[in-house]
Amino acid sequence: MLIFDAHLDLAFNAVDWNRDLRMSVLEIRTHEITLGMNDAGRRTNTVSFPELKKGKVGVGVATLFARQEGAINHPFGCTTPEACFAVAMSHLHYYRAMERSGWMKRICTRGELKQHVSDFNTNPEHTPFGYITSMECADAVLTPDNIREWYQNGLRAIGLTHYGPNRYGGGTRCEVGLAADALPLLRLIEELGIALDLTHLSDVAFTQVADRFNGRVLASHQNARKFCDWQRQFTDEQIKFVIQRNGVLGMALDAVMLQPGWVRGVSKPEVTLECVVENIDHICQLAGNCRHVGIGSDLDGGYGFDQTPADFNTIADLQQLPALLEKRGYSPADVQSVMHGNWLRFFGEVLPN
Numbered sequence: 001m002l003i004f005d006a007h008l009d010l011a012f013n014a015v016d017w018n019r020d021l022r023m024s025v026l027e028i029r030t031h032e033i034t035l036g037m038n039d040a041g042r043r044t045n046t047v048s049f050p051e052l053k054k055g056k057v058g059v060g061v062a063t064l065f066a067r068q069e070g071a072i073n074h075p076f077g078c079t080t081p082e083a084c085f086a087v088a089m090s091h092l093h094y095y096r097a098m099e100r101s102g103w104m105k106r107i108c109t110r111g112e113l114k115q116h117v118s119d120f121n122t123n124p125e126h127t128p129f130g131y132i133t134s135m136e137c138a139d140a141v142l143t144p145d146n147i148r149e150w151y152q153n154g155l156r157a158i159g160l161t162h163y164g165p166n167r168y169g170g171g172t173r174c175e176v177g178l179a180a181d182a183l184p185l186l187r188l189i190e191e192l193g194i195a196l197d198l199t200h201l202s203d204v205a206f207t208q209v210a211d212r213f214n215g216r217v218l219a220s221h222q223n224a225r226k227f228c229d230w231q232r233q234f235t236d237e238q239i240k241f242v243i244q245r246n247g248v249l250g251m252a253l254d255a256v257m258l259q260p261g262w263v264r265g266v267s268k269p270e271v272t273l274e275c276v277v278e279n280i281d282h283i284c285q286l287a288g289n290c291r292h293v294g295i296g297s298d299l300d301g302g303y304g305f306d307q308t309p310a311d312f313n314t315i316a317d318l319q320q321l322p323a324l325l326e327k328r329g330y331s332p333a334d335v336q337s338v339m340h341g342n343w344l345r346f347f348g349e350v351l352p353n
């Protein structure tokens with residue numbers, strides 16, 4: 001079954017982590033073991049282009065990801081907005097380069113999305129990974145007006161914040177509201193028809209965005225606080241807001257967002273894929289239908305299979321989800337909605353003609 005994954009940091013892995021995503025997942029692991037790489041997330045990667053193909057993850061959202069840090073000379077992220085801009089542009093150009101060599105296919109319009117799905121259904125083996133461009137956080141948007149340039153470069157979804165506060169507002173693990181520059185940026189996002197990703201907003205920033213933004217919203221990699229009770233996950237009220245706005249939430253595979261009390265570098269996976277199914281079911285119960293949940297795996301987003309469900313090894317294992325959903329009583333049509341249909345409908349409405 002075709003899978004749409006609404007959150008993959010492919011360029012972050014290829015450019016910042018210098019991984020050759022044309023290799024198999026196993027080859028990349030072996031390579032990192034041979035080189036003696038021991039940092040968190042190394043040797044435990046789960047995503048590469050051959051693995052996407054194996055898992056029939058034929059279409060999704062690929063991120064531009066650059067975060068500005070407060071401190072200088074930190075190991076992760078950038079020191080200035082200009083460096084964020086440069087890193088995000090490098091991610092954009094990685095995707096362009098992968099298009100030239102036939103591994104990826106950019107999707108900017110409704111027509112391109114429709115054509116891509118048709119190509120995939122006709123010939124999955126020889127159809128490149130179709131991607132819609134998003135930005136994980138707006139640190140690389142130099143000034144609000146700069147969003148126009150990103151849009152012209154194919155950007156179709158954006159989140160304002162990541163971890164902590166940035167120039168536009170408060171993100172995960174802080175309770176800071178929107179900054180003054182967020183207001184003109186939100187207006188332009190709405191005007192251009194870019195989808196706003198609510199994932200990674202602080203609770204207070206979420207409420208402020210809800211009051212001020214009337215465009216389309218999604219939550220690309222977003223689980224429920226009901227099962228994993230800290231701020232990174234959405235409360236039922238926040239989930240209901242996304243549903244009311246006809247948005248979709250993507251289920252993330254990061255154990256930090258699934259397993260209560262996870263401590264990075266200490267905890268071991270105890271939850272299984274059943275926990276992802278619990279999250280899916282919870283959103284369907286809140287919605288009263290199966291139209292607002294999809295996959296947004298966030299795989300290899302700075303961690304590996306040592307921080308995913310215990311019965312998970314590579315992105316191809318997402319194909320275990322349909323059977324688990326069927327076991328729960330989900331009809332084949334509803335399973336399809338969750339695995340790809342809801343995101344295809346959402347972006348089919350959001351993308352320009």
Ligand SMILES: [Zn+2]
Nearest residue numbers: 136200221301
């Ligand atoms: Zn994220």
